[in-house]
Amino acid sequence: MSVKASVSISEAQEAYARDLVAQGRYATLSAVVQQGLELLREQSQATDALRELLAKRQAGTFVSLDEGERRTQDMIARKKAEHGL
Numbered sequence: 001m002s003v004k005a006s007v008s009i010s011e012a013q014e015a016y017a018r019d020l021v022a023q024g025r026y027a028t029l030s031a032v033v034q035q036g037l038e039l040l041r042e043q044s045q046a047t048d049a050l051r052e053l054l055a056k057r058q059a060g061t062f063v064s065l066d067e068g069e070r071r072t073q074d075m076i077a078r079k080k081a082e083h084g085l
Helices: 011-022 029-059 065-082
Strands: none
Touching: 011 029
């Protein structure tokens, strides 16, 4: 469902949007604005997910670099053994 709304954009933004339409990349100015809003929504969701992940990592336990490397080498060795390498 579409909703009509009045928005203000700069002359440079309008020129850019009209150029995108003229290039055939979008059918209308509305399509350009809709795509821009969709990209902002996706970016916001990704940012929120990253913030949540960082908060979980900060709340969790950390291992030293040496311990992390040791665990990684152990995992590689196990996987090689599982595959007969």
